[in-house]
């Protein structure tokens with residue numbers, strides 16, 4: 229089996245396991261449900277895969293292979309041992325992805341693209357697949373730059389990509405883990421309860437917990453929020469300015485970065501008002 233087949237099988241296996249887990253032990257009731265939302269989120273990941281293939285035929289692993297064949301990067305230059313380079317490379321890539329995510333919330337142009345991820349009215353395994361094709365391209369270029377600059381070993385890049393993909397499906401899953409398990413896992417990795425805080429409509433919570441895999445970066449950079457203010461069952465998911473059925477649409481979602489945004493709910497007040505309005509409707 230080639231790399232692409234192994235990765236596809238792993239993806240399908242983790243996706244099916246998380247989807248089954250969500251049916252058995254759901255954390256919250258879904259606001260918009262599956263139906264059209266799932267179709268859209270799955271169509272988005274299919275689009276992303278196609279766009280990525282066309283623009284970056286090599287992807288991160290191919291670029292790592294090219295760099296290693298040519299002895300490019302800091303690690304080969306320092307003559308680090310394979311295992312040290314692989315371990316450092318994995319952690320560095322994880323930090324690079326964390327930093328990119330943080331920047332996506334701070335730089336208005338990147339936020340326009342990234343908010344397509346946040347506008348999902350629910351958070352479940354398919355939300356992990358819901359990234360704008362432009363964000364996927366920016367992210368691949370950024371990872372490729374890090375891989376080449378440091379000369380990260382091919383195996384570390386391959387393992388990182390597979391783990392990142394699996395971790396995202398795990399921490400977006402609408403599943404209820406026992407408290408002791410969540411607390412234990414959180415010491416090392418991002419759990420579903422930890423990432424759910426990031427999908428809250430409350431700005432302070434949206435701008436927290438940027439990690440997708442290792443949980444250390446948010447603690448280190450003081451962007452860690454332990455629990456949502458309104459609890460996991462009571463919190464509102466999505467963006468305060470888009471509490472409508474539209475985010476479940478495929479074309480609407482892809483066009484989102486190019487549409488004039490309504491005033492972003494700045495600060496707590498607006499988001500809270502929207503949460504209240506939502507509750508009153510419900």
Ligand SMILES: [Zn+2]
Nearest residue numbers: 329342346426
């Ligand atoms: Zn985000």
Ligand SMILES: [Zn+2]
Nearest residue numbers: 345400423426
């Ligand atoms: Zn997310």
